[in-house]
Amino acid sequence: MTDAGGAKERGGWDDGLIARRAAVRHAAGGPGAHEPQMCAGGPEDFPPEEFGDLPPGGGEYAADLSVRLDALRELVGLSRARLADDTLHEAGRVLDEAVARRRLSAQHTVVAVAGATGSGKSTLFNSLAGVRISETGLKRPTTSAPIACSWTDGAAGLLDRLGIPGRLRRRPFQAGTGAGTSGDEGLRGLVLVDLPDHDSAVVAHREQVDRVLALVDAVIWVVDPEKYADAALHERYLRPLAGHAEVTFVVLNQIDRLPGDCADLVLDDLRRLLDEDGMALGEHGEPGATVLALSALTGDGVEELRELLRTFVQERGAAGRRLAADVDATALRLRPVYVAEGRAGLGERAREEFADRLAAAVGAAAAGEAAEREWRRNAGRACGSPWLRLWRWYDARRVAGGGSGPALPGRAFDRPREVEVTARQRVEQAVRTVADAATDGLPAPWAQAVRESAVRGAEGLPEELDALAAAAVAPQGTPPPNARLRPGRGCPPRPAWWPAAVLAQASMTLLQIYGGLWLLGQVLGVLEPDLFPPFLLMLAGVAGGPVVEWGCWAAARGPARRYGQDAERRLREAAAGCGRAKVLDPVSAELLRYREVRERYAAVTGTGAGPG
Numbered sequence: 001m002t003d004a005g006g007a008k009e010r011g012g013w014d015d016g017l018i019a020r021r022a023a024v025r026h027a028a029g030g031p032g033a034h035e036p037q038m039c040a041g042g043p044e045d046f047p048p049e050e051f052g053d054l055p056p057g058g059g060e061y062a063a064d065l066s067v068r069l070d071a072l073r074e075l076v077g078l079s080r081a082r083l084a085d086d087t088l089h090e091a092g093r094v095l096d097e098a099v100a101r102r103r104l105s106a107q108h109t110v111v112a113v114a115g116a117t118g119s120g121k122s123t124l125f126n127s128l129a130g131v132r133i134s135e136t137g138l139k140r141p142t143t144s145a146p147i148a149c150s151w152t153d154g155a156a157g158l159l160d161r162l163g164i165p166g167r168l169r170r171r172p173f174q175a176g177t178g179a180g181t182s183g184d185e186g187l188r189g190l191v192l193v194d195l196p197d198h199d200s201a202v203v204a205h206r207e208q209v210d211r212v213l214a215l216v217d218a219v220i221w222v223v224d225p226e227k228y229a230d231a232a233l234h235e236r237y238l239r240p241l242a243g244h245a246e247v248t249f250v251v252l253n254q255i256d257r258l259p260g261d262c263a264d265l266v267l268d269d270l271r272r273l274l275d276e277d278g279m280a281l282g283e284h285g286e287p288g289a290t291v292l293a294l295s296a297l298t299g300d301g302v303e304e305l306r307e308l309l310r311t312f313v314q315e316r317g318a319a320g321r322r323l324a325a326d327v328d329a330t331a332l333r334l335r336p337v338y339v340a341e342g343r344a345g346l347g348e349r350a351r352e353e354f355a356d357r358l359a360a361a362v363g364a365a366a367a368g369e370a371a372e373r374e375w376r377r378n379a380g381r382a383c384g385s386p387w388l389r390l391w392r393w394y395d396a397r398r399v400a401g402g403g404s405g406p407a408l409p410g411r412a413f414d415r416p417r418e419v420e421v422t423a424r425q426r427v428e429q430a431v432r433t434v435a436d437a438a439t440d441g442l443p444a445p446w447a448q449a450v451r452e453s454a455v456r457g458a459e460g461l462p463e464e465l466d467a468l469a470a471a472a473v474a475p476q477g478t479p480p481p482n483a484r485l486r487p488g489r490g491c492p493p494r495p496a497w498w499p500a501a502v503l504a505q506a507s508m509t510l511l512q513i514y515g516g517l518w519l520l521g522q523v524l525g526v527l528e529p530d531l532f533p534p535f536l537l538m539l540a541g542v543a544g545g546p547v548v549e550w551g552c553w554a555a556a557r558g559p560a561r562r563y564g565q566d567a568e569r570r571l572r573e574a575a576a577g578c579g580r581a582k583v584l585d586p587v588s589a590e591l592l593r594y595r596e597v598r599e600r601y602a603a604v605t606g607t608g609a610g611p612g
Contacts, residue, residue, distance in 0.1 A: 061102065061320050064606065068327050069098055071603035075338075078597045082449050083337060090333060094326045097215065101319055104157045108150075109318045110191045111309070112212055114237075115222035116230060117197040120253040124222055124296035125149070125194040128306060130173035134194045143196045144205065146212055151190045158191060162212055186310030199232050213237075217318035218247040220305075222296075224254045225262075228270050234277055242278035243332070244325040245289040247318055250274060251305065256295040267293045331605045338601040342441040345591055350437035351584065355576040357430035361423045362465045362575045368568025375560040379552055423469075424462045431458040431583055438587050446594045453586040464578050468571060501552045508548060512541030 060066065076091050113128075115121035122134040122143055129149045148159050149170045159169055172184070195212055196205035213219060219241075223233070241248065252270055255263040271281060271291055280288035290308055294301025312318065359365070435454040439447035515538030521527035522534070 061098070061323065062317075065320055065324050065327075068324070068604055068606055069095065071600050072327060072330070075597055075600040075604055078593070078600065082593075083445050087334070087337060087445075091330050094323070094330050097326070098323055100161060101323065104161065105154050106319065107316060108152070108155045108158055108189045108191050109218065109313045109316070110155075110158055110162070110193060110216045111218045111220060111312075111318075112146075112193045112195050112216040113220045113222060114195045114198055114209060114213065115253075116199045116224070116227050116233060119222045119224045119227065120296050121220075121222035122194055124220075124251065124253060124294075124302070124305075125192060127296045127299065127302050128172075128192060128309070129170070131170070133170045143194055144202070145196065146208060147194045149192045149194075151184065151187045151192075155191045162193065162215055164193070184306075184310075187306070187313055189316070190309065190313045198237065199230070213241075217322045218249070218312065219244075220249040220251055222251050222253050223270065225252070225258055225266050228252060228266065229273055234273060238274065238279060239277040240329075242280075243328050244322065245280045245282070246287050247322045247325065248279070248289040249305070249308070250289055250291045252291075252293040253296055255293045256298050256300065263293050267291070327604060331601070334601070337443045337445055338598060340441045340443060340594075340598070344438070344440060344442045344594070346434070346438050346584065346588060350434055353437075354430055354434040354579060354584065355572065357426060357433065358465065358575040358579045359572040361426035361430065361462075362469045362571060363423070364568045364571040364575065367469065367571050368564040370564075371567035372560045372564030375563045376553070376556055379556040379560070423465070427458070427462045427465060430579070431455070431461070434583065435587065438591060442594065446590075450587055450590045450594075453590045454583055457583040457586040461579065461582050464582070465575055468574050468578065501548060501555075504548045505545060505552075508541045508544040510541070511537050511544070515539075515541060 061069065072091055073095055076088050076095070079088060113121045113125045125134050125147075126132050131149075133149055134143055134147050145168060146162065146164050147168045147170065148155075148162070148164045149172055150159070151172055172187075193212060193216060195209050196202075198206060198209045200206055200209075221233070221238070223230075227233070238250075250270065252263070252267050255266075258266060274281060274289065274291065280286070282288035282290050292301060292304060292308075294305060296302060431454055435451045438454070439450045442450065515534040515536075518527065518534035518537065519531065522529050522531065
């Protein structure tokens with residue numbers, strides 16, 4: 001312990017007796033100088049003064065990735081009230097991991113070595129480290145827990161995040177190097193993690209593999225000629241992680257067991273399987289997965305992999321690319337709940353049809369016809385012959401006297417029960433139709449939200465429309481209970497010719513009266529007998545009254561029709577305004593919310609605003 005402490009005080013690194021013997025053999029160039037050596041170092045073997053140029057602190061992501069993460073955060077916030085927690089769970093996990101990774105070292109790249117039982121991943125791990133760190137042998141499973149090998153200091157937070165205890169943290173072999181230096185300068189910042197078998201018979205081993213794979217920056221998949229096409233590997237890992245091709249290495253190990261050009265044939269077939277999995281291959285300068293063949297036992301091809309790792313680690317971008325791939329996978333998983341099939345929304349045609357249905361339910365056309373008839377009745381009462389009006393009054397009293405009783409105020413606008421039921425059904429049908437039009441093509445959660453807003457807004461709508469209809473058809477002076485009459489509603493307006501028609505009708509009545517009195521005076525002997533003049537006056541009055549009334553009726557047709565149309569238009573607009581305030585506005589607000597989250601989703605995918 002004293003020697004070791006003295007070595008540390010001098011800035012050196014002492015791994016113990018085994019490491020010192022390995023260093024001596026390597027320096028002497030004796031047997032085993034190029035073989036992986038056993039390393040027993042733990043966390044105490046990483047003095048803080050070593051490799052001080054790699055700060056342990058984290059850093060910011062690239063600008064485009066930061067924008068996508070912010071958009072994903074806003075998307076989750078806007079969607080929590082509409083989508084289930086299970087749907088947003090993966091997005092929340094990605095956001096949490098992004099925050100956790102940013103707080104840790106941005107100068108380190110965590111690469112996992114994963115593979116099936118007997119693929120030789122532990123042998124490759126030891127070969128890359130230059131030290132026998134992970135146990136190898138015929139015993140299965142050999143690796144029971146993740147083991148880490150870090151080329152530089154400052155990775156403690158990353159390893160804590162992976163759940164790797166201090167007793168399973170190692171350092172690579174560094175023979176002939178001074179204090180504060182590494183045996184391979186190109187791998188500075190690399191943290192290599194050897195995982196248990198992904199197809200282990202022990203369930204806990206498979207769970208550890210799944211947990212660590214979700215946290216590392218990159219993965220080296222080690223396959224062998226016998227199990228490179230294993231369905232468990234492709235269906236459970238490679239195919240779901242096809243979008244992570246840029247942070248994936250696929251290594252065909254044990255090529256020393258293949259005779260002749262069989263290694264090339266197997267490697268080509270492996271590329272074919274990866275292409276079928278949807279994983280892009282990094283060939284001809286294109287981004288994608290790196291595929292190569294090697295033999296960890298003989299060292300053939302290992303140096304090529306080490307050189308690729310040097311380039312990969314020195315770029316310091318693996319964490320960002322891994323996180324970008326996670327965001328892509330999350331966006332793809334969320335696509336069915338955010339992307340509409342076509343252009344969803346309320347068009348002018350749907351709004352007009354909704355207004356037409358409400359107008360039919362409220363009886364706007366019938367109210368217009370009633371207003372037209374009312375205008376004509378007023379014209380008839382004002383311009384008609386007094387004798388005809390007297391007869392009509394008498395006939396109405398006679399008919400009323402033979403009925404069951406006097407008419408009650410307000411009965412003129414009381415609608416039968418079956419009419420009210422039909423109107424309510426029409427309103428409900430109008431609401432369902434406009435909701436279906438608004439949700440056409442929308443994803444299911446947002447379509448459900450739009451329908452719920454329409455149903456909530458439609459509560460009380462039939463009663464509102466009933467009040468409007470009652471106010472529209474109520475007779476003058478008898479407003480219906482609780483009706484909201486519009487300002488200015490009163491007697492129908494009179495045209496400019498109306499006073500002249502009234503004066504003409506009064507003149508015809510005076511002629512009849514004057515002629516009758518003249519004849520009466522002649523009969524009584526008060527006046528000289530001359531029947532022709534008074535008879536002519538009476539005949540003119542009697543014939544002129546109906547002529548004036550007919551002329552007024554003909555002249556009243558146009559104004560009466562316009563008055564009825566205006567009444568129909570006002571009732572239609574009132575019904576449409578009521579439906580707009582209670583149904584269309586809430587539906588439009590919900591559609592606007594969907595458009596906002598759709599824009600956020602487009603920002604998450606990095607494609608900009610899309611259709612729908």
